[in-house]
Amino acid sequence: MAVKPLxxxxxxxxxxxxxxxxxxxxxxxxxxxxKKVLVVDxxxxxxxxxxxxxxxxxxxxxxxxxxxxxxKDVIVPTKGGFDLIPSSSGVREMAQLLFGKxxxxxxxxxxxxxxxxxxxxxxxxxxxxxxxxxxLASKNIVVINRELTCLTDAYSMIKVMFQVFxxxxxxxxxxxxxxxxxxxxxxxxxLDSVSSKFLGFSLHHLxxxxxxxxxxxxxxxxxxxxxxxxxxxxxxxFNRIAETVQSW
Amino acid sequence: xxxxKRPLNNAEDDLHKRIQALxxxxxxxxxxxxxxxxxxxxxxxxFYIQLEVEASRVRRTGQPCTLLMxxxxxxxxxxxTSGHDAGDRFLEQLGVIIKxxxxxxxxxxxxxxxxxxxIMPASNINDSFMMAKRIQSSVAKLVKxxxxxxxxHLSASFGLAAYEAHSPVSIADFFKQADQELYEAKKRGxxxxxxxxVKGVExxxxxxxxxxxxxxxxxxxx
Numbered sequence: 001m002a003v004k005p006l007x008x009x010x011x012x013x014x015x016x017x018x019x020x021x022x023x024x025x026x027x028x029x030x031x032x033x034x035k036k037v038l039v040v041d042x043x044x045x046x047x048x049x050x051x052x053x054x055x056x057x058x059x060x061x062x063x064x065x066x067x068x069x070x071x072k073d074v075i076v077p078t079k080g081g082f083d084l085i086p087s088s089s090g091v092r093e094m095a096q097l098l099f100g101k102x103x104x105x106x107x108x109x110x111x112x113x114x115x116x117x118x119x120x121x122x123x124x125x126x127x128x129x130x131x132x133x134x135x136l137a138s139k140n141i142v143v144i145n146r147e148l149t150c151l152t153d154a155y156s157m158i159k160v161m162f163q164v165f166x167x168x169x170x171x172x173x174x175x176x177x178x179x180x181x182x183x184x185x186x187x188x189x190x191l192d193s194v195s196s197k198f199l200g201f202s203l204h205h206l207x208x209x210x211x212x213x214x215x216x217x218x219x220x221x222x223x224x225x226x227x228x229x230x231x232x233x234x235x236x237x238f239n240r241i242a243e244t245v246q247s248w
Numbered sequence: 249x250x251x252x253k254r255p256l257n258n259a260e261d262d263l264h265k266r267i268q269a270l271x272x273x274x275x276x277x278x279x280x281x282x283x284x285x286x287x288x289x290x291x292x293x294x295f296y297i298q299l300e301v302e303a304s305r306v307r308r309t310g311q312p313c314t315l316l317m318x319x320x321x322x323x324x325x326x327x328x329t330s331g332h333d334a335g336d337r338f339l340e341q342l343g344v345i346i347k348x349x350x351x352x353x354x355x356x357x358x359x360x361x362x363x364x365x366x367i368m369p370a371s372n373i374n375d376s377f378m379m380a381k382r383i384q385s386s387v388a389k390l391v392k393x394x395x396x397x398x399x400x401h402l403s404a405s406f407g408l409a410a411y412e413a414h415s416p417v418s419i420a421d422f423f424k425q426a427d428q429e430l431y432e433a434k435k436r437g438x439x440x441x442x443x444x445x446v447k448g449v450e451x452x453x454x455x456x457x458x459x460x461x462x463x464x465x466x467x468x469x470x
Contacts, residue, residue, distance in 0.1 A: 148466050155462060156454045183469070190465040198458050 005038070005115040006248055009137035013153030015124030017143050018176040020049055021219065022209070023121035024080055025226045026141075029235075029242040031081035032226070035116040038075070040085045040109065042133045043123035047087030053078055054222035057086040061105070071108045080224050083115075102132045109136060117245065126153075126160050135165050139248055141206060145176045146187055155194060162199055172206035174241065177215075184208030207241040210234055284358040286336060287343030295357040295365060302369050303411060303419050310413040313369050314376040315426040317408075318346075318383065320362035321438035322401040329398060338395070342404075345386045349379060365426075373410045373443055380406040380441045405433040408443035 010023045020043075027037045041049040041061065050057050057076055063069040071085065078084050112118060120137055122130045134140050140161070144154045154173075161167040173191065175184040188205045196202050209215075210233040218225035226235045282294040290298070302313045320326075320342070327335040339362065346356045346364060355367040368376050387404045395402055407430025411422045433442035 146466070146469065148463055151462050151466065152454065152459060155458065159454060159458075186469045187466075190469060191462070193465070194458065194461045197461065198455075 003113075003116075005112060005118045006139070006245075007109070007118045007120065007137045008139040008141055008245065008248075009042075009120040009122055009134045010141045010143060011122040011130065011134055011157060012124065012143045012150070013126060013155075013157035014147075014150045017145055017150050018209070019124075019143050020052055020121055021215070022141065022143050022174060022176070023119050024049060024052060024078075024082075025224055025234075025238050026241060026245065027082040027117075027119050028080035028224050028226050029238040030117055030245065033239075033242055033246065035246070036114065037082035037117045037119065038085065038112065038115045039078075039082055039119045039121060041087035042120045042129070044087055044129060046123065049084060049121060050086045052219065052222060053080070053084070053224075055084075055086070057084075060086045060088040062088040064108070065104065080227065102129060106132065106136050126157050130157075131161065131164060134161055135167075138170065139172055139245075140167070140170045141172050141174055142203075143174050143176055144187065144191065146178065146183070151187075151191055155191060158195060158203070159199060162201070168199070168201040172204040172244075174206050175208040177211045178208050179211055181208060206244055207237060209237045284343075284360075287340055287358050289343050289346065289364070290355055290357040292357065292359050295355070295359070295367070298355050298367055299419055299423065302367055303422070305369060306411050306413055309370075311370045312372050312410050312412040313367065314371045314373055314408060314410045315422065316366040316368060316376045316380055316406060317426045317430040318364040318366075318380070318404050318406050319430055319434065321403045321405055321434075322398070323362035325398055325401050326395065330395070338390075341390055341394075342387065345383060345390065349382045349386060354379075373408055376408045376410075377441060377443065380408060384439065384441070401438070403439035405430060405438060406441040407431065407433050408441065410443075 010019050010026070012019050023039055027039045030037045039049065041047045044061070047060070055076070055078065057074070059069050059074040061071075061074065064071050064074055075083050075085055109118060109120075120133045122133045124130075134157075142154050142158065144150055158167075158171055161171075173188050175187050178184040178187065184207075185205070188203070188208075192203045192205070212225075212232055212234045214225050214229040214232045214234055218228050221228070225232065226238050229235060282290055282297075284291045299315075305311070306313045320338075323335065323338075326338055339358075342364065343356070343358065346366065350356055350366065351368070351371075353369055355369075357365045357367070359365055366376075366379070368379065384404055384406070391399055391402045407426050407428065409422060409426035409429055411419075429442040433440040436442065
């Protein structure tokens with residue numbers, strides 16, 4: 001019998017915090033460590049994994065939702081060594097996905113076998129679509145940075161997931177673009193203390209990603225930083241995160 | 249004394265029986281007034297009465313109520329190909345399917361023709377969506393067994409709407425909303441479920457206190 005894949009979501013509340021960056025580099029790191037990984041671009045309004053990977057996929061999740069293709073037929077291999085289900089960008093109808101369609105994607109994702117890990121890269125915001133994908137995942141990787149707006153949006157996301165679905169032990173925080181482990185620890189502890197105080201539960205500190213010139217460089221070159229600069233601090237950060245994810 | 253009492257007793261008995269008979273007749277008339285003859289489900293008249301009752305219950309208890317509207321796709325085709333008796337038989341079977349899939353607290357109604365509705369007290373869109381799904385697949389099974397010839401055309405479409413305690417809409421608008429969703433479902437193609445809102449659980453916004461707490465701590469982090 002096939003083992004059920006671990007399903008994790010990468011989410012943040014605020015946009016531009018590095019969700020997709022984390023998704024694809026974590027997927028690549030896990031693949032390097034011998035895991036079979038599938039990434040689903042769940043940002044159905046403004047998808048951009050394909051752009052970050054320099055790919056132009058022929059078919060997307062939208063083709064599946066409109067009944068043109070089977071989900072397995074839109075899966076494409078990537079240079080990161082993981083598989084991808086790409087999404088279309090700028091399709092207005094998709095951003096307000098109908099409940100029935102969300103259920104359809106959820107059912108299809110749950111039926112997947114042959115992968116060790118499935119990473120759901122969600123869109124920004126706390127729309128029903130985002131919440132539903134977070135609900136589908138057993139672990140929610142919440143990407144934050146030191147901006148107050150980002151922290152507040154991440155907190156609101158956690159709060160809504162808790163209030164609507166009773167989620168309280170699935171949140172794992174990744175602090176992005178910090179100068180060192182201490183700074184990441186302080187930012188995490190702060191969010192964690194507010195969560196404990198107002199929501200009554202604590203969060204898990206999954207890891208951090210260093211501020212590193214290699215990151216903007218790789219992004220502008222449409223490269224994966226963990227492949228382009230395998231000896232960088234960032235690559236080491238991802239390795240540590242992957243290690244924990246593998247233990248889930 | 250004894251002799252006069254007996255006829256009086258008899259008269260009382262008669263009266264009692266007559267009252268019972270009248271009550272029974274009254275019940276029959278009432279049920280005729282409120283149920284649909286063909287399917288045994290409630291009728292349109294009952295629907296409107298009950299919808300008012302449920303709306304006031306929502307406002308009082310704060311528990312949302314949902315409305316499911318259902319319509320058979322291409323019902324005319326069934327009548328045309330198999331005759332009106334087969335059509336009626338199909339509607340009866342739909343009534344059974346709907347009843348089988350409901351919770352005991354739901355009110356299934358036949359609107360007339362091939363249009364049905366279910367009032368679902370204390371439920372959210374999620375519940376009514378699952379319900380619509382179940383009915384839809386039961387209908388598909390029924391069609392496959394009994395009407396395989398027109399299987400591709402005969403199905404059911406659904407429109408769903410939720411009425412919440414804070415809904416600013418009137419009952420009429422609530423009903424219109426569900427009906428509009430049914431129309432949308434039909435427009436999108438057959439065998440569809442459409443609804444307007446996926447809210448179900450009340451959430452409270454991140455408060456000023458929470459925001460201040462988040463902001464205060466960050467100021468000290470270097």
